[in-house]
Amino acid sequence: MAEVRVIARAVAREDKADELKALLSGLVVPTRAExxxxxxxxxxxxxxxxxVFNELWQSQAHLDAHAASSHFKQIFGKAxxxxxxxxxxxLLTAVG
Structure with a gap:
């Protein structure tokens, strides 16, 4: 299976940066355990x-499972x- 690299960018509404930072930070630990x-x-x-999230997954199937996880849906439902x-x-593919 091919690894999948992800760069994801989130931009907060004006005066919501601290709130978004706290929310997104709560996703890191459970994601790393997946x-x-x-x-x-x-x-x-x-x-x-x-x-910006910088992620590496062992396969597309693992990334898909992450996107379907309850903690991902909960965080991005609020975000x-x-x-x-x-x-x-x-989704990035190495070219050199």
């Missing part, structure tokens, strides 16, 4: 209110109310 998660790191940009735009998810 089957197939090689790593899952959350970063805060130097630009206000922007957060939708404080995101300035939809979550941007990029």
């Amino acid at each position: 089957a197939g998660c090689v790593y899952d790191d959350l970063f805060e940009s130097n630009l206000p209110g922007i957060f 939708d109310q404080i995101l300035a735009e939809p979550l941007e998810v990029n």
